[in-house]
Structure formats: structure tokens, C-alpha cells
Amino acid sequence: MAEVIAIDGGYKLNGTVRISGAKNATVALIPAAVLSEGPVEILGVPEISDVAALATLLKELKCDVEIDGERIKVDPTHMEDMPLTSDAVNKLRASYYFMGALLGKYKRVKIKMPGGCYLGPRPIDLHLKGFEALGAKITYEDDTYLLEADELIGTSIYLDFASVGATINIMLAAVKAQGKTIIENAAKEPEIIDVANLLTKMGAKIRGVGTDTITIEGVEHLNGTFHEIIPDRIEAGTFLIIAAAAGEKVIVQNIIPQHLEALISKLKEMGIKMDVVGDSIVVYGREGDLKVINIKTQIYPGFATDLQQPLTTLLTQANGDSHVEETIYIERFKHCPQLDKMGANIDLEEAQSIVHGSTPLHGARVEATDLRCGAALVVAGLIAQGRTEITNVYHIDRGYDNIDHKLITLGAHITRYNIDE
Numbered sequence: 001m002a003e004v005i006a007i008d009g010g011y012k013l014n015g016t017v018r019i020s021g022a023k024n025a026t027v028a029l030i031p032a033a034v035l036s037e038g039p040v041e042i043l044g045v046p047e048i049s050d051v052a053a054l055a056t057l058l059k060e061l062k063c064d065v066e067i068d069g070e071r072i073k074v075d076p077t078h079m080e081d082m083p084l085t086s087d088a089v090n091k092l093r094a095s096y097y098f099m100g101a102l103l104g105k106y107k108r109v110k111i112k113m114p115g116g117c118y119l120g121p122r123p124i125d126l127h128l129k130g131f132e133a134l135g136a137k138i139t140y141e142d143d144t145y146l147l148e149a150d151e152l153i154g155t156s157i158y159l160d161f162a163s164v165g166a167t168i169n170i171m172l173a174a175v176k177a178q179g180k181t182i183i184e185n186a187a188k189e190p191e192i193i194d195v196a197n198l199l200t201k202m203g204a205k206i207r208g209v210g211t212d213t214i215t216i217e218g219v220e221h222l223n224g225t226f227h228e229i230i231p232d233r234i235e236a237g238t239f240l241i242i243a244a245a246a247g248e249k250v251i252v253q254n255i256i257p258q259h260l261e262a263l264i265s266k267l268k269e270m271g272i273k274m275d276v277v278g279d280s281i282v283v284y285g286r287e288g289d290l291k292v293i294n295i296k297t298q299i300y301p302g303f304a305t306d307l308q309q310p311l312t313t314l315l316t317q318a319n320g321d322s323h324v325e326e327t328i329y330i331e332r333f334k335h336c337p338q339l340d341k342m343g344a345n346i347d348l349e350e351a352q353s354i355v356h357g358s359t360p361l362h363g364a365r366v367e368a369t370d371l372r373c374g375a376a377l378v379v380a381g382l383i384a385q386g387r388t389e390i391t392n393v394y395h396i397d398r399g400y401d402n403i404d405h406k407l408i409t410l411g412a413h414i415t416r417y418n419i420d421e
């Protein structure tokens, strides 16, 4: 038996949807909390399975964890230096943030390889190089890393690529290192700033986040604090795309519009009408044909790779050939054959797709091969004729807080049930 999300397409969406806290910030904020010597309370936590997996890992570390709706309280006062080798590590990518956090706290960590979406190879060599530069010795055996240091000593670290994960992970270790660490060619994603803000409230000394040079002055003690997570720009972007594809008038609330400038420009270029009103964006349904656009994924503030897949579905409704180039994950195109099963016409080339539009879409049984492929298929199901059944929904549940409920509130026809595989 397997769970599916079933969508009966063709219903126009109207109303208001509220965006949850950012997954990619949350999954780093929770491991960051273990660096503290007192309780850390985080608000705006999305209800996603990545958070549940992190809570399991916190309990394995003997942290006290309370989750109450959108609030999590992590109390590491009585935590212990335990190995993280259970299956929960493989449930998400971000379990690797315990590497930096536990290395910072205990100067030692034993942890399995992380999981997360397969988007082609996802090495962690830059994280490891950073830890080594800080003084850690690393061994790898049976899918498990052991990182150990007598002391962490601040140093200069240049990242060959502005990796989100490596920037955060090195920051997590460096806040407890002796002396000054400088991360050059650091990533600038808003989630990194959010993590630095929490660490700063805990007593860390960090400067330059949001630029490509981050300077961290190590401290001995970090204290408990309180933090509210920024809104999820990828969930917000997904709902803007959904509204553009299937909406009449949809208001997407709790957005930081500056975080979405690249997507907003591209949607406007396609002919979608939108108004930014404070922290909300009102999207008006499409009238007539959508215009063809080209997109190229880039590090922030460029076009986000995580929105490439859902936007591809909208491109199937544009009149002509749209070119989509991936520069972050050159194999991130597994959604394309799934969309083809629904009537799309997409050609794949090295690191790019060419979407031949416009093509009407029809319901089919399709597979969410990864989280944002799942989002692309949800967009497709909402505009397809007939019923779309999406399998492997656990990928979608890793990163979208109550997506069915939010869409039903807007007027979508969605159910979940089990099917025989």
C-alpha cells in the first residue's frame, strides 16, 4: 500500500493562504539550539516531517524537546554526546547541521551520512574541508563520519562554491572555536542570516552575514534565547506559481517580497498580474496566453533552484519554447518525465530543459521523485483535466506544511488515500 495525494483538476482557486516558517532555516535553527547552555524557544516552526526527524535526533541526544503547534522549545541543559546513527539521520539533508553544532559543542561528533532529496550527487566536501581547517580530524567508515578535534582554532576558509550548507555548518562550529574565523565566498541566502540572528541572540559574535565574507569571533558560552523564523520563500514561491496557474484572486500572506524578487520578475514577464501589499502578494488569474520566458538557476539573489521545478509546470502553459538552465544541480530534472506523462512536451539536454508550450495537461498517476518535483506535480494536478494521483508523498511532506489543507481552503479538490502499489 502507498499513500497518494489525489487532485481533481480544473477548479479555480480563490482566497488567502498563509505561508509557514522557512524549512531551510528551521532545519538549521534546531541543530543550532544545541549549542546553547539553556533553553531555546523557536516560533513559526512549520509542521513538516523534517522537523519531526530533527526532534527524534534531539531526543537521541537526550535534549528536552517540547513541540506545541508552531513553537518548539529545545532544552539542551542535560544533553549527552551521543552518536547519531539512527534512520532519522537519513530522513533529511539537514541532519548534517549536527556535525557543525556538535563539533562546536563537544569537539567531537559521530554521525551517519545525511539523506534529503536526490538531485544528482550532493557531496559535503566543502563542509568537511571547513571542519578540517578548524582543526578537526575526520574519518569515514560504514557510512558514518567521525569528526574529532583537540581544539577548534579560528582560521580563514575560502569556499570554492558559495554552498548554503557549508556556510551554515562552518558557522555552527566556528562560534565555539578559539579566535577568529573568516568564511570567504560565503553563501548569502536569507536562511543563513536567520541562523546567524539566532546564534547572535545566543551570544555568538558574527559579522558580515548576507555578504560573501562572514567573520566569526569564537565565544566560550552560548545562552538560551527566543527566536521567530522567517517565512518560507520557497513555499511562498510555490503558492505564487499555483495562484498564477490555477487562481482567480489569491492572496499569499506572510511573505518577505525582497526574498522573491527573481520569481516575481519572471512571473510578471510571463504576463501574470500581481500586487505587493506589505507582507502579502495578491495574484490575479491568468487571462489569455502566457508569454515564454527563460530561466537560469543561481545562488541567491538569483533564481532559486528550489523553484525551478514548480515553475516548469507553469511554463507548459506558455506559448512557445521556454529554456530552463540549472547551474546548481545539473540533474534536477526528474519532474520533467513525470510532467510529460500528464501531457507536457519537455526535451532534456545537459543541465537544461526545453519546455514546448502550450500543452493542455491531463490527470495521470505520477511519482514525486523529490520534494520540489512533488510541488511541480501539485501545480500540474490543479490545472489538469481529470484526476492526478501523486505517489511518494513523503517527499512533499518533508517541506510543505499542510499543503492539502491550505489548497482545500483555496477551493482545490484534494484527498489522500492508499493505493495498491
Ligand SMILES: CC(=O)N[C@H]1[C@@H](OP(=O)(O)OP(=O)(O)OC[C@H]2O[C@@H](n3ccc(=O)[nH]c3=O)[C@H](O)[C@@H]2O)O[C@H](CO)[C@@H](O)[C@@H]1O
Binding pocket: 024, 025, 027, 093, 094, 121, 122, 123, 124, 125, 126, 127, 128, 161, 162, 163, 164, 165, 166, 187, 305, 306, 328, 329
Ligand atoms: C536544507 C537546505 O537548506 N537545503 C537547500 C540547500 O541545500 P545544500 O545546502 O545541500 O546546497 P548547497 O548550497 O550546499 O549546494 C549547492 C551546490 O554545491 C555543491 N556542493 C555543496 C556542498 C559541498 O560540500 N560540495 C559541493 O560540491 C552541491 O552539490 C550543489 O551543486 O541549498 C540548496 C541550494 O540553494 C537548496 O536547493 C536546498 O533546498
Ligand SMILES: C=C(OP(=O)(O)O)C(=O)O
Binding pocket: 092, 093, 094, 115, 116, 117, 118, 119, 306, 371, 372, 399
Ligand atoms: C532540496 C531541498 O531540500 P533538502 O536540501 O532538504 O533535500 C529543497 O528544499 O528543495
